[in-house]
Amino acid sequence: MPTALGAPVRADFPFFQAHPDAVYLDTGATSQRPAAVLDAEVDFVRSDYAAVHRGSSMATGEATWAFENAREQVAGFVGAGEREIAWAQNATDALNMISLGMADASAGVGDDRFALREGDEIVVTQAEHHANLIPWQRLAAKTGATLRWAPVDESGVWTIDGLRELVSSRTRIIAFAHVSNVTGLIAPVADIVAIAREFGALTVLDACQSVPHMPVDLADLGVDFAVFSSHKMLGPTGIGALYGRAELLDALPPARTGGSMITVVSMEQADFLPAPHRFEAGTQPVSQAVGFGAAAAYLQGLGMDEVFRHEHEIASALVEAVESVPGVRLIGPAAGQPRAALASFLVDGVHAHDVGQFLDDRGITVRTGHHCAQPLHRALGTAASTRASAGVYSSADDVEALRVALGDVRGFFGADR
Ligand SMILES: Cc1ncc(COP(=O)(O)O)c(C=O)c1O
Numbered sequence: 433m434p435t436a437l438g439a440p441v442r443a444d445f446p447f448f449q450a451h452p453d454a455v456y457l458d459t460g461a462t463s464q465r466p467a468a469v470l471d472a473e474v475d476f477v478r479s480d481y482a483a484v485h486r487g488s489s490m491a492t493g494e495a496t497w498a499f500e501n502a503r504e505q506v507a508g509f510v511g512a513g514e515r516e517i518a519w520a521q522n523a524t525d526a527l528n529m530i531s532l533g534m535a536d537a538s539a540g541v542g543d544d545r546f547a548l549r550e551g552d553e554i555v556v557t558q559a560e561h562h563a564n565l566i567p568w569q570r571l572a573a574k575t576g577a578t579l580r581w582a583p584v585d586e587s588g589v590w591t592i593d594g595l596r597e598l599v600s601s602r603t604r605i606i607a608f609a610h611v612s613n614v615t616g617l618i619a620p621v622a623d624i625v626a627i628a629r630e631f632g633a634l635t636v637l638d639a640c641q642s643v644p645h646m647p648v649d650l651a652d653l654g655v656d657f658a659v660f661s662s663h664k665m666l667g668p669t670g671i672g673a674l675y676g677r678a679e680l681l682d683a684l685p686p687a688r689t690g691g692s693m694i695t696v697v698s699m700e701q702a703d704f705l706p707a708p709h710r711f712e713a714g715t716q717p718v719s720q721a722v723g724f725g726a727a728a729a730y731l732q733g734l735g736m737d738e739v740f741r742h743e744h745e746i747a748s749a750l751v752e753a754v755e756s757v758p759g760v761r762l763i764g765p766a767a768g769q770p771r772a773a774l775a776s777f778l779v780d781g782v783h784a785h786d787v788g789q790f791l792d793d794r795g796i797t798v799r800t801g802h803h804c805a806q807p808l809h810r811a812l813g814t815a816a817s818t819r820a821s822a823g824v825y826s827s828a829d830d831v832e833a834l835r836v837a838l839g840d841v842r843g844f845f846g847a848d849r
Contacts, residue, residue: 437734437742438827444730445825446470455796455833460613460641460774460803460821462663465727469667472726473719484718485692485709499718502725503708506673509728510639510658511649516681518674518708519716523640524563526659526674527607529711530636531567532687534605538575542685550576553602555633557582557590558811559612562804564638568607577604584811588615588763588776592623603633610642610658614805614819615764616747616771618642625654634680640664644823645743645772647736650675662720666824667727671720674711681707688713731824739824743773746822746831750775753835754820759842763817774821776803779838781847784816790844791818794837796830 442448444466447456456464476498482491484499500514507517520526537546548554554568558581572579582595599606606628611618621637628635637658642648644665650658658675662668676684686693686704690713695703704710731739750773754762759780765771779787788800799819802809809815820834842848 437738437824438746439825439829441466441734442825444468448825453795455794455830457820457822457826457830457834458797458799459644459664459823459826460819461799462669463644463666463823464825465666465668465723466730468730469723469726473668473723476722477719481719484716495718498722499716502721502723505725505728509732510643510660510673510675511651512675513678515678515707516650516675518676518681518711519721520659520672520674520711521670521717522663522672523638523659523661524672526672527563527567527636527638529674529687530657530659530676530684531571533684535571535574536685536687538571543683546684548572548575548577548604551602552577552604553598553600554579554605554607555581555595555598555603556607557595557609558584559588559590559615559617559805559808560607560609561613561638561640562806563640564607564609564636565807568605581807584808586812587765588612588808588812589617589765592620595624596627599627599631599633601631603628603631605634605636607636607638609638609640610648611640611645611772611774612764612805612808613641613774613821614776614803614808614817616774616776617765618770618772621653621655628656629654639675641772641774644731646740656680662724662727665727666730668717668720668723671717671724673724674708676707678707681711686710686713690714692716734824742824743822743826746826746828747771747773747775749828749831750820750822750834753831754838756835757838759848760838763812773823773826774819776817776819778812778814778817779841779847782841782845784814784818786845787818787841790841791834791837794833796820796834796837798834 447464482495534546582590635655637655639660643660661672693713761778763776784800
């Protein structure tokens with residue numbers, strides 16, 4: 433049965449009013465925003481804008497209420513307590529906040545439970561976005577810890593057995609994407625959390641590509657930390673979320689220090705506020721927070737079960753479409769395996785950038801390149817792929833347009849001769 437998502441919700445999005453024929457299959461990179469989000473941000477700036485958490489004026493009180501209400505909306509959306517969500521610039525920033533806090537602890541500045549030492553290990557997968565790889569490389573380099581990774585196979589997929597083999601009592605952190613931004617693989621979070629708990633390791637979930645597309649309850653999942661970005665879930669750029677279980681977030685050393693995040697400051701030292709405010713040094717992206725909250729409310733209004741059901745249909749259609757075109761190789765889990773609504777592929781004899789250009793000429797927006805996952809692409813034996821990624825406004829018509837255009841790519845470039 434078709435869902436009420438897809439074409440009907442396009443009316444909520446000014447982008448699709450401006451571009452009625454757009455086939456926008458690049459939501460994995462960044463999403464379009466509904467009027468509800470744009471209006472919430474603009475209304476706040478027009479009518480309620482003032483300094484937040486500073487001063488005692490009525491205006492400040494109202495702005496602070498809107499700012500904290502947004503936190504409540506975002507926290508509620510992912511099953512977190514309000515004190516468990518700190519604002520970051522984006523998911524990348526939030527991952528850096530975790531790794532830099534741990535680097536501080538390792539240097540003796542902050543809670544020892546986050547300290548890493550030589551002999552300790554950090555486990556990731558070979559499929560990670562650079563945002564969930566480089567911060568751990570840096571942490572390893574600073575502390576003498578070793579970075580290990582679960583390898584991917586020829587379709588870019590890693591396995592729970594491959595990851596399990598790497599984990600031991602030396603493992604301090606397991607950091608992994610809930611949904612791969614290249615393969616669409618949905619990770620078995622509960623299994624990984626169970627493995628981590630067995631060995632006392634912390635889990636860090638990169639939830640960038642899951643939170644916008646499926647019901648995610650971080651408390652239920654049992655991860656220790658998680659990150660996601662507003663701009664991938666119909667919200668503004670410039671803001672993301674760092675989730676941490678309250679007792680961990682209260683203890684993690686703040687990566688950034690300065691105004692607004694302290695209790696008492698002397699010339700020698702400073703005491704920090706509890707979470708989340710200990711992570712929010714300086715003036716925050718206030719109107720973006722309001723927009724982020726509105727995005728969570730909008731998605732909640734659609735119903736995340738419904739969103740998942742819709743995107744599950746789109747995922748199957750994408751796989752079918754890509755696999756139906758001769759000379760096109762789909763990356764990622766085989767048909768029938770859990771996969772989010774994104775599909776990356778390689779076209780025989782045509783460079784990914786040429787594929788992207790060809791599709792763009794047909795009015796189809798996709799992403800080309802390494803998608804910030806060079807190690808994964810290297811393992812696939814290529815430098816770049818083309819990715820089509822869907823969202824709540826994507827429909828079977830978008831997928832059909834992609835299928836038809838893909839069928840013409842190799843002929844256009846003479847690669848079928
Ligand atoms: C899986 C994953 N992790 C992290 C990121 C980084 O997100 P941001 O650029 O918003 O920090 C992305 C963005 O593409 C992603 O897809």
